[in-house]
Amino acid sequence: MTLSTLEWEILSMATEDWFPLWNILQTVRSVFPDVSEEETREVAERAVTNLLDQGLIQFCYDYSDAETLDQLESRIALAAASSWELPAESLRQVCYAATEAGERRYFSPSPQQKME
Numbered sequence: 001m002t003l004s005t006l007e008w009e010i011l012s013m014a015t016e017d018w019f020p021l022w023n024i025l026q027t028v029r030s031v032f033p034d035v036s037e038e039e040t041r042e043v044a045e046r047a048v049t050n051l052l053d054q055g056l057i058q059f060c061y062d063y064s065d066a067e068t069l070d071q072l073e074s075r076i077a078l079a080a081a082s083s084w085e086l087p088a089e090s091l092r093q094v095c096y097a098a099t100e101a102g103e104r105r106y107f108s109p110s111p112q113q114k115m116e
Contacts, residue, residue: 028047
C-alpha cells in the first residue's frame with residue numbers, strides 16, 4: 001500500500017525517535033496549510049490509524065519503549081482528546097515511533113514512493 005505524503009512525513013519522524021502524538025498536528029499543518037483547525041486532528045487520526053493498521057508505528061507512554069501499547073490501548077489513546085494536547089506536567093504523554101517493519105518500509109521504499 002502506498003503511503004500518502006502525510007503518512008510518509010509521520011513515518012520519517014517515527015524512524016528518528018519517539019515523538020509525542022500531538023506533534024503530528026504541526027506536521028498536518030505543514031503538509032496541508034489550508035486545512036481548518038477543526039479538521040487537523042481528523043486528518044492526523046486517519047493517517048496515524050493507517051500507519052497503525054499496517055504495523056508501521058507503535059505507541060508508548062512518556063518516550064519509553066519499555067511501555068509500548070498494544071493495539072487496543074493504542075486505539076484508546078488515539079481517540080482520547082488529551083493525547084493530542086500539550087500535557088500537564090503530571091500527565092503521561094502518548095508517544096509514537098516506528099516499528100521494525102516501519103523502519104524497513106521507510107529505509108527501503110518502492111520506486112514510486114521515492115518519487116512522492
